[in-house]
Amino acid sequence: AQKVTQTQTSISVVEKTTVTMDCVYETRDSSYFLFWYKQTASGEIVFLIRQDSYKKENATVGHYSLNFQKPKSSIGLIITATQIEDSAVYFCAMREMSNYNVLYFGSGTKLTVEP
């Protein structure tokens, strides 16, 4: 069974707008970590932001923020004031305390930011 699911395969937005990318996860652990990564056209994967399961506050880094809804096992990524260079594939990932060495990835959402 897929541990991390991203149902949006691609999204297209106009620059300077806000976009939300969805991600749901499945775990029996009480403690886990959720991540969002960005993969550029060259293939490079860049870490963006992390949410710890025990924290109620949504993480925010620069123009990235998270919408963590623990009861729904959901961790959405919000990008405000999008820029052309935000165009990339965004991956959601999860790391469980019980299996700490494995990072489970979703299938990715391709974001295109147009002028």
Added chain:
Amino acid sequence: DAAVTQKPRYLIKMKGQEAEMKCIPEKGHTAVFWYQQKQSKELKFLIYFQNQQPLDQIDMVKERFSAVCPSSSLCSLGIRTCEAEDSALYLCSSSQGYEQYFGPGTRLTVL
């Protein structure tokens, strides 16, 4: 620029040939991971090293791959006999905490 270095960036092999790719983890990171990614899909975990010791790997790696970290500053992943299905982007990451930091990858094409 990625603090994790991978070489070569591109590798072309014929079926049956041996392939080797290298990774230099970020300085101070004790955990190293290898992933395989096909056609920009999800990353598939291959093997994990902690302090240069392999602690977890999938069956495919045990059967056809060779992976070592002879030092804290160099790891390598090898394929003993390349098959067409091995064509993929091979990503190395390192970690010293919660996040993993990725290298730019080695894109292997098997003809």
